[in-house]
Amino acid sequence: MTARITRNSQDSKSDILRAALEVVRRSGAQGLTIDAVAEESGFSKGGVLYNFPSKDALIMGMVQFLAGQFEAEVGAARARRLGLECPTLQAMIDVTEGWLHEQRDLAQAILATKATQPDLSEPFVEVKARLKAAIEAETADLGRAWAIWASLEGLHFSGAHCVSVFSEDERAAIFKDLRERLNKNQT
Structure with missing residues (x-):
């Protein structure tokens, strides 16, 4: 069961990162906000922050x-x-x-x-x-x-x-x- 949770967590991170990259591609670095990534990814703002606790962590990711x-x-x-x-x-x-x-x-x-x-x-x-x-x-x-x-x-x-x-x-x-x-x- 742990492997499945880890895989799903990794999938969530990948989905969030793909969404963040799309936000940057469309709006540039200035358009990258946690709210924009949440909207693009379909995750809640809390879900994005759970996986990436700050904008800096998201950028590094x-x-x-x-x-x-x-x-x-x-x-x-x-x-x-x-x-x-x-x-x-x-x-x-x-x-x-x-x-x-x-x-x-x-x-x-x-x-x-x-x-x-x-x-x-x-x-x-x-x-x-x-x-x-x-x-x-x-x-x-x-x-x-x-x-x-x-x-x-x-x-x-x-x-x-x-x-x-x-x-x-x-x-x-x-x-x-x-x-x-x-x-x-x-x-």
Whole structure:
């Protein structure tokens, strides 16, 4: 019986986090309130607060949820790329390209809250440390791998900071080039 309660509690948290992400996607960081999340999720305000006792806890939960989602998507994409050189970096290219389309507004909103919560990026730093270790085990050409990763980070952060100067077509050309660079030495 305990396992069922835990699973249901985890499902409730996930439902609340998905609702919170939708509120942020639709209304930006300024629209994120416990009341808005309660309305979006269908939970009472007390139900939201039971799972996330403060707005800061909710924001941290959102970041942890997104970091886990990113890592899971990279893992799934990696499994499809196992026959290629450096499948983890191959997967990161694929997932980053998708996230620039689907999650850009969330990155912008979460970035806005970073000033008041300096440890907000820790879940992503932990995920990226694991990804870095996987890449180190998969390729001898770390200079090329890090240059490709740095390009991915640059594209992501320029989008999150609303300073990207690349059109959709230009960004697609960049991703194509990164894939070609990564696969350049493969026979």
